[in-house]
Amino acid sequence: MLELRPNCERxxxxxxxxxxxxxxxxxxxxFCVSCVEGPLQGVCxxxxxxxxxRPIRPASKLTNNPASTVRVRSKHTIVV
Structure with a gap:
């Protein structure tokens, strides 16, 4: 099952x-679509x-299968 991370790593x-x-x-x-299509140029x-x-988990399934609340930041990405 996907974690469904709560934030863009960049x-x-x-x-x-x-x-x-x-x-x-x-x-x-x-990552968010803005970062993927912009600075990352489609490459992780x-x-x-x-x-x-990312697939969307139906709201009815989030009760028993919640999304992650752990915010992840990429150590390979420098934000300017």
Whole structure:
């Protein structure tokens, strides 16, 4: 099951479970669409993989399968 991380690892913007702006790579590195399409140019700075839209977990499933609340920041990304 996906963690559904709550933030972009680069700019730290909020990415709630129903966000259409969340992008993930094969290792679940999570970034916002603005960072992916902008500075990251579609390449994960952590693993070098590509990104896909993160699936949206239906609200009815969040009670028993909640999204992560742990905010992750990429150690490979420098925010200017």
């Amino acid at each position: 700019c730290d913007c909020d990415l709630p479970p129903d966000s259409k702006d969340a992008r993930i790579c094969t290792f679940e590195c999570t 700075p952590n693993c070098g993989g590509n990104f896909v839209p």
